[in-house]
Amino acid sequence: MGRGKELTKEQIAAISSLILVGKDNKEISAITGLALRSVQRWTKKFKDAGESDPPLQKKRTGKARLTSQRTLKVLQRQVDLEPRISAKELRDKNPRLLQDVSVCTIQQCLRDDLCFQYRAPRRKPILTTLQKKKRLLFCKKYFAWEPEKWKKVLWSDEATFTVTGNRGGKVRLRAGSDPYHPKYTEGTVKHPDSVMVWGAFGYHGTGELVVLPKNLTVNKERYLKLLADHLEDCFIACQSEIFQQNGVPAHTAKLVSSWFEWVGVDYIRDWPGNSPDLSPIENIWALMKRRLRGRDTSTVPKLVAQLQDIWANLDPSLLQNLALSVPKLFQSCRKKKGYPTKY
Structure with a gap:
């Protein structure tokens, strides 16, 4: 029978100190919670050593490692350069160094010795060099705004939600x-219906969640009508003064910008394209999608009812925290030099 689990240095020291105060093996076992045979073995070692210091734990013998520190450094360097490389590709790329090492051992080294996590890549928009430059300049410009000014911004956006029989869990x-x-099963729909919603929020609350007819998206004409019908009420409900929208074509069309000038809407004109990570309303859409899990959204009316319920019951403290988190988003973008952030 093989040896049991190795005792720690603290356990060995505890046994030795109890021996010195005259405790017998059964008492030591009861006090420390260790097996009697383990206590007996270490008591004998202690007495045979004839010293007051606890005896040293002998290192167990075993099969020699096939991966040296040099091998680990080579693996780390190659994975840093090629994060998508597989364990098999690493072995094929280094035949002399890893010819006797299995793919499983390489995977274990990457996980346990080098602490690489194997996970799906995060999805982020592809940014051009010009877009990254614009994002960086934008964040530098608006980072200086005071919190009181961010409290006056009305954040707006559209999001699409799909009818599903999946109740989650x-x-x-x-x-x-x-x-x-x-x-025990969940229903699936081959070509599910969807609804697009438009919403706006500020530090002091939310406006009405506008639901478009099913399977309908926003173009410049529909967007202009939406703004004409709902924007003023949203400004009043959220106690806001400055409008924010992203840079999709329907938002930046001349028809829309001319209307802004005509009615005197103060809005952020230079919002960079492809930058959902800079807008806090994206957090609300993500939250709503999470809260839909487990709810009945099998038809368009049921989906709309659930969306309106979640929107109406958003925590005011959440809205306030999101409105004041904008400088943190901009600072993160500056540190990333315009590249996508974790938000």
Whole structure:
């Protein structure tokens, strides 16, 4: 039978100190919670050593490692250069260094020794060099705004939500149950309907969540009508003075900008394109999608009702924190030199 689990230095020291105060093996076992045989073995070692210091733990013998520190450094350097490289590709790329090392061992070294996590890449918009430059200049310009000014901004955006029979979560099956019984399955739709919503929020609250007809998207004419019908009410409800919108073509069309000039809307004119990570309303859309899980959204009316319920019950403190988080978003973009941030 093989040896049991190694004792720690603290456990060995505890045994030695109890021996010195005259405790027998059974008492030491009861006090420390260690197995009696382990206590007996270390008591014998302590007495044989004839010293007051605890005896040293002997290092167990075992198979020699196939990956040296030099090998680990080579792996780390290559993975840093090529984060998508697989363990098999690493072995094929270094035949002399890793010819006797299995793919599983390489994977274990990457995980345990080099602390590389193997995960799907985060999805972020592709930015051109010009877009990154504009993002950086924009964040430098507006980072100087005081918190009181950010409290006056009305953040707006559209988002699309899809009808689904997926209510989220997992099911519990008894052993031998039929996993294809209707109560254990979820319905799927081949070409599901969707609805686009437009919403706006500020430090002091939210405006009305505007729901477009199903499967309809925004163009410049629909967007202008939406603004004409709802923007003033949103400004009043949110106690805001400055309008924000992203840079999609329907928003930046001459028809829309001319209307802004005609009615005197103060808005952020130089918002950089492809920059959802700089707008706090994106956090609200993500939150709403999470809260839809487990709810019945199997038809358009049910989906719309759930969306309106979630929107109406957003925590005011959440809105305030998001409105005041904008400088942090801009600072993160500056540190990334215009590249996408984690937000």
